Amino acid sequence: MHNISGWLLSGDLGFYDDDGELFITSRISDFILFRAINVLPTEIEAVLQTHPAVFQVVVIGIPHELDEQHPMAIVSIIPGKTVEQELINLVETNLPDHCRIRGGVKFVDEIPRTATGKIAKRQLQSMFVN
Numbered sequence: 285m286h287n288i289s290g291w292l293l294s295g296d297l298g299f300y301d302d303d304g305e306l307f308i309t310s311r312i313s314d315f316i317l318f319r320a321i322n323v324l325p326t327e328i329e330a331v332l333q334t335h336p337a338v339f340q341v342v343v344i345g346i347p348h349e350l351d352e353q354h355p356m357a358i359v360s361i362i363p364g365k366t367v368e369q370e371l372i373n374l375v376e377t378n379l380p381d382h383c384r385i386r387g388g389v390k391f392v393d394e395i396p397r398t399a400t401g402k403i404a405k406r407q408l409q410s411m412f413v414n
């Protein structure tokens with residue numbers, strides 16, 4: 285964290301509501317950079333989470349030669365469901381083009397977490413990025 289012109293730069297991203305309450309929604313470092321556009325993974329995750337077969341989801345950026353990064357969804361689903369194309373279509377019809385899951389969908393039994401309960405994004409990166 286550092287201070288610039290009276291602002292505390294923590295690396296967090298958030299907003300104030302109409303009552304002046306602050307809501308932290310994400311980390312700036314969690315952005316996926318796609319063709320110089322900052323893509324917020326939580327926006328894609330929120331749409332994917334609306335699918336009835338999705339139990340848990342996390343979106344990470346995977347490297348791409350031309351586009352910098354492509355969003356990849358890592359999903360834990362309710363057993364017995366096959367929904368990959370449905371999830372891709374859900375994002376394509378509800379979010380802008382730069383949010384498309386160009387990196388694909390990977391399925392896991394359980395989303396790994398750190399000792400403090402946060403999603404282990406570094407572990408997911410090492411699992412799915414060559």
